[in-house]
Structures are given as C-alpha cells and as structure tokens.
Amino acid sequence: MSNTINVEVTGQFRSGTAQKSGKPYCMYTAYVHLPNIPYPQKADFYAALPNEVPQPGMYECDVVADVRDGRLSFEVDPRQGRRVNTQPAQAKAS
Secondary structure (H helix, E strand, O other): OOOEEEEEEEEEEEEEEOOOOOOEEEEEEEEEEOOOOOOOEEEEEEEOOHHHOOOOEEEEEEEEEEEEOOEEEEEEOHHHOEEEOOOOOOOOOO
C-alpha cells in the first residue's frame, strides 16, 4: 500500500457555526483517488475557516494510520498535501 493518496479539491465548500460549541466550521468537497478503485470517490474534509480550504486542484497527501479507541483509522488532510501539476490531455494529430 502506498503512503500517499491523490485528492482532487473542487473548491466547493459550506461554512457555518456549530450549534453546541458556537465555533465556526467549514466543510469542503474533494474527490479521493483510491488504489484499485476505477473512479474517484467523493469525500468531505474539515477546515476551521474558509480561508483554510485548499485552492482547487490535485494534491498528493500523506496517509496517516492510527489506532483510536482500539480501532484502526486512516486520516488524510489535503491542507497538508503537496500540489500536483497535472497536464491536460493533448489531442493526437492524425
């Protein structure tokens, strides 16, 4: 298994204030490219404020494995990812 995963940030997000704590929050949408899965999977990620949402684009992100409450967990944070330059597909000349 790879220690990194590609995450494509869309630039779409929603923000508000948590009812219980009264603190601001921001959830942003991205597509995660999982190994051996043919299509990217939609996922939401957390940011405290809208200015913490990464710019739209592809990011290479570290996968952090942990054990929480006796359960294995894997975390990915696109805010800590490395921007990946993707080249648009070029039409072949016939």
